[in-house]
Amino acid sequence: MVKSLTxxxxxxxxxxxxxxxxxxxxxxxxxxxxxxxxxxxxxxRDTIMIHSGMYHEGNIEITQPLTIIGIDLPIIDGDxxxxxxxxxxxxxxIKGLRVQHSGYATLDDPGGIKIYNGSHIxxxxxxxxxxFFGIYILFGKKCHIKNNRIVAFGKTxxxxxxxxxxxxxxxxxxxxxxxxxxxxxxxxEFVTHSLVWRNISYSNLRYGLHFMFSNNDSYxxxxxxxxxxxxxxxFTKGVKMFNNTFIExxxxxxxxxxxxxxxxxxIFNNKFIRNTSGIYxxxxxxxxxxxxxxxxxxxxxxxxxxxxxNDVKLNNFIGNxxxxxxxxxxxxxxxxxxxxxxxxxxxLTRDGFGDVPYHPxxxxxxxxxQNPPAMLLYRSTMVSLLDKSEKVLPxxxxxxxxxxxxxxxALPL
Amino acid sequence: MxxxxxxxxxxxxxxxxxxxxxxxxxxxxxxxxGMEDNSTKGILTLLNLILLTVPLIAILFSTIYxxxxxxxxxxxxxxPIKRKKIWSSMFVGLITSFILAFTIGxxxxxxIYAPTNVGLMMFAIGIIISAVFVSxxxxxxxxTRDKAKGIGIAVLLxxxxxxLFDALVLFLTFQFGDYPIEKMMVGITATSPIDLARIxxxxxxxxxxxxxxxxxxxxxxFGTPLGLSIAFALLVLWIxxxxxxxxxxxxxxxx
Numbered sequence: 102m103v104k105s106l107t108x109x110x111x112x113x114x115x116x117x118x119x120x121x122x123x124x125x126x127x128x129x130x131x132x133x134x135x136x137x138x139x140x141x142x143x144x145x146r147d148t149i150m151i152h153s154g155m156y157h158e159g160n161i162e163i164t165q166p167l168t169i170i171g172i173d174l175p176i177i178d179g180d181x182x183x184x185x186x187x188x189x190x191x192x193x194x195i196k197g198l199r200v201q202h203s204g205y206a207t208l209d210d211p212g213g214i215k216i217y218n219g220s221h222i223x224x225x226x227x228x229x230x231x232x233f234f235g236i237y238i239l240f241g242k243k244c245h246i247k248n249n250r251i252v253a254f255g256k257t258x259x260x261x262x263x264x265x266x267x268x269x270x271x272x273x274x275x276x277x278x279x280x281x282x283x284x285x286x287x288x289x290e291f292v293t294h295s296l297v298w299r300n301i302s303y304s305n306l307r308y309g310l311h312f313m314f315s316n317n318d319s320y321x322x323x324x325x326x327x328x329x330x331x332x333x334x335x336f337t338k339g340v341k342m343f344n345n346t347f348i349e350x351x352x353x354x355x356x357x358x359x360x361x362x363x364x365x366x367x368i369f370n371n372k373f374i375r376n377t378s379g380i381y382x383x384x385x386x387x388x389x390x391x392x393x394x395x396x397x398x399x400x401x402x403x404x405x406x407x408x409x410x411n412d413v414k415l416n417n418f419i420g421n422x423x424x425x426x427x428x429x430x431x432x433x434x435x436x437x438x439x440x441x442x443x444x445x446x447x448x449l450t451r452d453g454f455g456d457v458p459y460h461p462x463x464x465x466x467x468x469x470x471q472n473p474p475a476m477l478l479y480r481s482t483m484v485s486l487l488d489k490s491e492k493v494l495p496x497x498x499x500x501x502x503x504x505x506x507x508x509x510x511a512l513p514l
Numbered sequence: 515m516x517x518x519x520x521x522x523x524x525x526x527x528x529x530x531x532x533x534x535x536x537x538x539x540x541x542x543x544x545x546x547x548g549m550e551d552n553s554t555k556g557i558l559t560l561l562n563l564i565l566l567t568v569p570l571i572a573i574l575f576s577t578i579y580x581x582x583x584x585x586x587x588x589x590x591x592x593x594p595i596k597r598k599k600i601w602s603s604m605f606v607g608l609i610t611s612f613i614l615a616f617t618i619g620x621x622x623x624x625x626i627y628a629p630t631n632v633g634l635m636m637f638a639i640g641i642i643i644s645a646v647f648v649s650x651x652x653x654x655x656x657x658t659r660d661k662a663k664g665i666g667i668a669v670l671l672x673x674x675x676x677x678l679f680d681a682l683v684l685f686l687t688f689q690f691g692d693y694p695i696e697k698m699m700v701g702i703t704a705t706s707p708i709d710l711a712r713i714x715x716x717x718x719x720x721x722x723x724x725x726x727x728x729x730x731x732x733x734x735x736f737g738t739p740l741g742l743s744i745a746f747a748l749l750v751l752w753i754x755x756x757x758x759x760x761x762x763x764x765x766x767x768x769x
Contacts, residue, residue, distance in 0.1 A: 377723065399723025420554055422723035468684075472691045475684060477699050477732060479720065480558070481712055482566055483680035 128152030136161055143167060151175045159183045165190050171197035174228065179203040184211035194223040203232035210262060212237030216244060224249060234262035235283060241270040246278060253282040255306045263288040275300060285311040293317055308333045320345055331376065333359040340366035348374045356381040363388060373398055382408045391415050394514050400426045409433035417511045418442060423466040430499040436461060440508040448509045459507035462498045464491035518600065522607030532611050535571050539619025547627040557628055557636060560620060561715055564640045565708055568616065569647040570672050576608050576651030577668040581661045588769060601764045605652060605757055612644040632718040639711040646707045646752045653756040656763045679706045696731045707752040710745055
């Protein structure tokens with residue numbers, strides 16, 4: 102009896118301890134007028150409620166676990182001089198703020214919200230407007246960046262930072278953010294075991310998504326549209342990309358998805374629509390590209406000869422100018438079981454697969470690879486004739502570059 | 515002038531070849547669009563028609579027609595009618611019949627199945643290409659009095675523009691592949707009406723691929739309103755200049 106009473110008592114004390122966390126209101130009509138004063142008055146695990154208004158307070162540094170919630174989107178302005186909010190503690194929540202006009206400095210990379218060495222940080226439903234870097238995560242762990250809107254107005258790549266920038270972090274969740282006008286929409290370097298989910302990244306100067314040395318991350322249901330150079334992923338293994346959409350990344354050096362030195366990864370159920378190159382692969386090994394849709398791209402896939410053991414299967418290739426482009430004659434990849442709308446074979450066995458193999462590599466795509474200006478002659482009668490004869494008797498294109506089981510009908514994707 | 519044009523139009527109609535040509539175009543285009551579920555493939559079939567068949571029929575039929583009308587022309591010349599009037603009436607008559615043939619045969623299915631930018635562009639280009647090759651027929655038939663020679667010139671002209679020119683350009687791009695020839699290529703294409711027409715469709719049809727480095731140069735030129743107007747102006751010149759030369763020759767010719 103005594104024991105259980107003690108138990109209750111301890112529990113009660115714990116509750117009181119929690120109740121002790123107070124709520125501090127900041128605003129024009131509140132007792133505390135500035136955020137900095139509120140930070141001084143607060144203790145660990147307190148909640149600071151910021152009422153709407155304009156706050157010019159230079160750099161706001163959070164050094165203890167706090168919850169900061171904005172009411173009716175208060176504006177925190179960095180006056181283009183300061184890093185606006187610096188988080189130097191674990192377990193911080195920042196919600197519902199509009200953070201704008203951070204400073205510009207190439208040495209310390211000031212961000213709208215920057216996390217230094219923290220874990221369990223939630224940054225939710227904020228609006229980051231015209232900052233150098235939007236949200237910058239340095240040595241973060243288990244941080245959750247959710248439903249933020251990040252807008253910047255970069256003109257040149259060196260004058261603007263990334264929307265969400267993560268460096269040497271682990272177990273991040275980047276979810277439901279809307280990013281535009283930055284250098285890279287989302288940038289990962291040395292970030293592992295993280296999830297990028299339901300983000301929209303568009304009209305960024307360089308890449309919609311860019312990561313390097315970031316192993317075992319997943320990218321699911323994102324939209325990357327109309328970015329300067331599409332999406333680039335480099336020097337990474339264990340990448341999983343599901344259900345993403347890559348649209349309208351136009352330009353000679355723009356790719357729906359650029360894979361450079363990637364291995365052991367899985368690209369599944371994505372859509373590549375109207376890109377100059379849907380997927381560009383270089384030094385890429387042991388990747389499965391499965392059940393994707395390539396539609397109306399200039400080149401659906403460009404696979405350099407440095408790639409091997411990749412498995413491209415069960416994809417739909419529809420209305421692309423060229424299905425495949427490559428720079429060599431070596432073929433170490435598998436292309437079986439795709440649907441190609443340019444396939445002209447027949448299916449006498451009625452098993453749904455064409456009876457003659459399909460050569461996805463057209464002669465003209467080889468010619469253009471060697472000699473880009475020849476593109477001007479595309480669809481001319483001469484070139485069509487050359488292409489047709491090459492299909493019948495491959496001489497310039499590698500003859501083992503084939504789909505042995507081309508589908509007669511598109512997969513329902 | 516109206517009377518002569520009317521007479522020529524009726525004569526061509528009686529001839530039935532142009533009617534047959536219209537029917538053929540219609541069969542090809544309706545089936546091209548009807549068989550494929552996406553209109554792009556139909557447009558490609560039609561593009562091949564425009565680049566090969568339309569110029570061939572236009573130039574061949576017109577050349578032969580002009581040669582066969584020599585007696586009719588002589589008859590008209592004995593009347594108090596200006597030579598310019600006779601020649602231009604012939605020109606208007608032939609061009610009108612070919613434009614009508616293309617509009618009815620290919621234009622209608624095109625506008626029904628692909629009422630997009632590409633479709634409209636194809637329509638315009640089909641008409642212009644018809645006119646260009648009728649104009650070239652006037653040139654080839656006035657160059658020589660020998661009918662066989664004249665038809666030979668017409669066929670060679672068609673072969674040159676439809677087939678040889680592209681092969682030549684391809685050869686050139688390989689020979690000068692190491693040099694920055696992109697801008698020169700734009701200039702070279704202006705010397706073939708079929709290529710000009712093809713590139714204008716290409717820029718709409720394969721826009722993603724054309725956004726690559728070289729493509730972008732062409733796109734920057736032909737894709738802008740100014741470039742588009744220049745390209746169309748060039749095509750109109752391709753109609754006007756051969757006809758103008760033929761007219762000058764006809765005026766001074768001792769028939």
